[in-house]
Amino acid sequence: MxxxxxxxxxxxxxxxxxxxxxxxxxxPTADRFHAEFTEQSYIEYLAQRSTQAGNNPPLSIYVHLPFCESLCYFCACNKIITKEHGRTTEYLRYLAKEMALVVAHIGPDRRTAQLHFGGGTPTFLSPDELRELMTMLRSHFDFLPDAELGIEIDPRTVSDDTMAMLAELGFNRTSFGVQDFDLAVQQAVNRVQPYEMVEKAVTASRKAGFESINADLIYGLPKQSLESFNRTLDSVIELSPERIALYNYAHLPSRFKAQRLIVEADLPTAEARLQIFLMSVRRLLDAGYIYIGLDHFSKPDDELNKARLDKSLHRNFQGYTTRADCDLIGFGVSAIGKVGHSYSQSVRTVNAYYQHLDANRLPIEKGFSLxxxxxxxxxxxxxxxxxxxxxxxxxxxxxxxxxxxxxxxxxxxxxxxxxxxxxxxxxxxxxxxxxxxxxxxxxxxxxxxxxxxxxxxxxxxxx
Missing domain, CATH: 1.10.10.920 (Arc Repressor Mutant, subunit A)
Structure with missing residues (x-):
C-alpha cells in the first residue's frame, strides 16, 4: 500500500x-437558501462588481444543460429525459437572454478563469449548438489565456469527432461518467456502456489534447460487490485518468424519483459498502494516485495535487478546484451562483425559467446573503x-x-x-x-x- x-x-x-x-x-449549505433572496437581491450583488472595478475576483461560469436521452436510475441531478433534440434550440435562445440580462448588471470586469458545462448531458447538444453556445459565452466574457474549460461527458454520446470539436472550442478538461463497468450493475441502474466504449472516448480525448481527464465512479450501487468493483478498478486504472472521483451513492428515493426504480434488496449492505470503499482507496493509492480530499484522487503531477501541496486548493459547487476563489455565475435551470457574499439558485423547471426570461426577469428562485x-x-x-x-x-x-x-x-x-x-x-x-x-x-x-x-x-x- x-x-x-x-x-x-x-x-x-x-x-x-x-x-x-x-x-x-x-x-451555508444549499438547503439554507430561501425565497426572501430575490432577483433584486442577485442584481444588487452583481452590481457591486461594477462599483469595485479592479478589486473583483475573476469569474467562474457554470452552464446547466439538463437534457438526457435516457434515465440513469441513480441520478440525483436536475434533468429532462427526451429524445427530441430540437428542444435545445429554444433552450439556447433563453440562455442567450439570461446572459444578456446578467451582463447588463455585472459591469465591464468579466475576466473569466473557469467554465464548466454540466447536466444532464452537455453533449446532448449538437456540435453546431455547442459552437453557438461557446460563441455566445465568448462574446460576453473575457476568458483568460490559462482558463480552465471543463465539460461532463456521457461516453455513450460522443465520437472521435466530438472530442476533437470540443478541443477546438477551447475545452481542456473532461469528466467521464463511468460509475461501474460491471454489466449487472449497469443494467440495474439503466446505464449500459462497455469498457471499449469508454476506452475509445478517453483515447479520443488524449488524441485531441485534453490536459486532464477525470473518471467518476460510484460505490454502493445495486448488484455491486467487492469482487465486481475490484474488476472495475482494474479497468479504470488501465484507462489511467489524471483524476478519479469516488462517490458514495446516497439512496434517497423519497427525494429523487428516479431512484425508486432501483431494487433496494440489490443494494450492498453498509458493511459491504465500507469494504468496497476501503479496498478502492488502497488500490488507487497503490496505483500511484494521491488522495486530494473527500472522494477525489489525482496523479502526482496533476494540477489538483500541486494545488494541494502549495495550499492553493479551493472548493466550490463543482468540488475541488485549482482556481483561486472566484465569483461563480450560473446559467440555466437550477444553476447555482456565488457572487460576493451571496449565493443564488435559479428555478428548477424549464417552463418557469422561460416565463421569467419572457418577462425580462432573471430566473432566481432562492438564495442567501451571508x-x-x-x-x-x-x-x-x-x-x-x-x-x-x-x-x-x-x-x-x-x-x-x-x-x-x-x-x-x-x-x-x-x-x-x-x-x-x-x-x-x-x-x-x-x-x-x-x-x-x-x-x-x-x-x-x-x-x-x-x-x-x-x-x-x-x-x-x-x-
Whole structure:
C-alpha cells in the first residue's frame, strides 16, 4: 500500500466517526437558501462588481444543460429525459437572454478563469449548438489565456469527432461518467456502456489534447460487490485518468424519483459498502494516485495535487478546484451562483425559467446573503475541507476577532478529534493530520452554526 506521509487510513476510525453530514461545496449549505433572496437581491450583488472595478475576483461560469436521452436510475441531478433534440434550440435562445440580462448588471470586469458545462448531458447538444453556445459565452466574457474549460461527458454520446470539436472550442478538461463497468450493475441502474466504449472516448480525448481527464465512479450501487468493483478498478486504472472521483451513492428515493426504480434488496449492505470503499482507496493509492480530499484522487503531477501541496486548493459547487476563489455565475435551470457574499439558485423547471426570461426577469428562485459570521465560518470550514491549517492570526486580521475567544465552544468540541489524532490544535492553529484528512467534513461540522437547526437526514454519510 502507498505509505505517503500525508495520508493514513484507519478502518477503526472510519467506523467510529462515520456519520451523516454536509459535503460543504458551500457554507451555508444549499438547503439554507430561501425565497426572501430575490432577483433584486442577485442584481444588487452583481452590481457591486461594477462599483469595485479592479478589486473583483475573476469569474467562474457554470452552464446547466439538463437534457438526457435516457434515465440513469441513480441520478440525483436536475434533468429532462427526451429524445427530441430540437428542444435545445429554444433552450439556447433563453440562455442567450439570461446572459444578456446578467451582463447588463455585472459591469465591464468579466475576466473569466473557469467554465464548466454540466447536466444532464452537455453533449446532448449538437456540435453546431455547442459552437453557438461557446460563441455566445465568448462574446460576453473575457476568458483568460490559462482558463480552465471543463465539460461532463456521457461516453455513450460522443465520437472521435466530438472530442476533437470540443478541443477546438477551447475545452481542456473532461469528466467521464463511468460509475461501474460491471454489466449487472449497469443494467440495474439503466446505464449500459462497455469498457471499449469508454476506452475509445478517453483515447479520443488524449488524441485531441485534453490536459486532464477525470473518471467518476460510484460505490454502493445495486448488484455491486467487492469482487465486481475490484474488476472495475482494474479497468479504470488501465484507462489511467489524471483524476478519479469516488462517490458514495446516497439512496434517497423519497427525494429523487428516479431512484425508486432501483431494487433496494440489490443494494450492498453498509458493511459491504465500507469494504468496497476501503479496498478502492488502497488500490488507487497503490496505483500511484494521491488522495486530494473527500472522494477525489489525482496523479502526482496533476494540477489538483500541486494545488494541494502549495495550499492553493479551493472548493466550490463543482468540488475541488485549482482556481483561486472566484465569483461563480450560473446559467440555466437550477444553476447555482456565488457572487460576493451571496449565493443564488435559479428555478428548477424549464417552463418557469422561460416565463421569467419572457418577462425580462432573471430566473432566481432562492438564495442567501451571508452575514459576517457566515463569511468567517465559511473560511474556517473551507480551509479545513482543503486540509490546510487554520491560522488563527490570519483569520484574526481578516475578520477582526480573537479566534480562541470567538470559537471557544467549538475548540472544546474539537477535543474528541484531537484525542483521536485527527487534528492538532495549539495556540496558533488547527492542523489536519495524516489520519484526519478523511474526516475533514466531521471537523468542519463543528464550526457549522446551522446544523442544530436542520435534520441530518438531508445529508450523506461521510464515508
Amino acid at each position: 502507498n505509505t505517503l506521509p500525508d495520508i493514513e487510513f484507519s478502518e477503526a476510525l472510519i467506523r467510529r466517526f462515520d456519520k451523516l453530514g454536509p459535503r460543504y461545496t458551500s457554507y 452575514s459576517a459570521d457566515d463569511v468567517l465560518r465559511r473560511q474556517v470550514i473551507m480551509e479545513l475541507m482543503c486540509s490546510g491549517p487554520v491560522d488563527f492570526a490570519a483569520i484574526n486580521r481578516t475578520h477582526g476577532i480573537d479566534f480562541r475567544s470567538y470559537f471557544a465552544q467549538e475548540l472544546a468540541q474539537l477535543k474528541q478529534y484531537e484525542e483521536a489524532e485527527l487534528i492538532q490544535v495549539d495556540e496558533h492553529r488547527i492542523a489536519v493530520t495524516p489520519k484526519g484528512r478523511m474526516f475533514v467534513r466531521a471537523v468542519g461540522m463543528v464550526f457549522d452554526s446551522y446544523l442544530a437547526q436542520q435534520s441530518s437526514a438531508k445529508f450523506s454519510k461521510l464515508i
